[in-house]
Amino acid sequence: DLEHLKLLHESILRHQKLSGPIWKHPNANFRDIHRNLQYLNSKIHTIKQRLSSPYTIDYYTLIGLRRGCKRTDVEWTHLLLYLRHRPEKACHFVERCEFVDERDIDAVKDQACVSALMLYRLLQKAYTYIMTCIMEEEAENQKQLKAIEARKEEHNVQVNSVPKQ
Structure with missing residues (x-):
């Protein structure tokens, strides 16, 4: 679920801490998390627009x-x-x-x-x-x-x- 994934990314950014032990995330970068969050927001927005707009049938x-x-x-x-x-x-x-x-x-x-x-x-x-x-x-x-x-x-x-x- 994209909304759930978005909430996880927001909590990581809010607390500045990744969940789990450090050895699980050796190359984690908070800039990547921020980019992923922006991507998730845009993806959620496009999906909501597509669902809300009436579809056209030929x-x-x-x-x-x-x-x-x-x-x-x-x-x-x-x-x-x-x-x-x-x-x-x-x-x-x-x-x-x-x-x-x-x-x-x-x-x-x-x-x-x-x-x-x-x-x-x-x-x-x-x-x-x-x-x-x-x-x-x-x-x-x-x-x-x-x-x-x-x-x-x-x-x-x-x-x-x-x-x-």
Whole structure:
């Protein structure tokens, strides 16, 4: 545990004394202990940051699609993955298995159901995220098309309103 190791280094620095007999630490240097303590603090800080920050998942890779795919591809892939990875399907699979060793069958079944449910929820999140991205792209394209049509119409009005000589 890094926190425990940090506490040991701090106590060594505080008391200026290494624990145990002197012959165990012939080359011990307090500067090394201070450097190790700084390293431990930075390592603990990076681990805490990594744990506190939300992890990012590439939903396109999870589902097996490339970026910029069509809505029909996403819907088709979602349907196939839903049919293949339904949570109740995993539970029924475990019921049909025969276990050689002495395991608690109910615990294995519960674990399989929970894992399948987590996978299913992850696939649902991926589908929702990708569909949201596609809808935002479509809305942005619609805005751009409307802006282009408005400019064309404005240009046509200006061309028609110019007096001919």
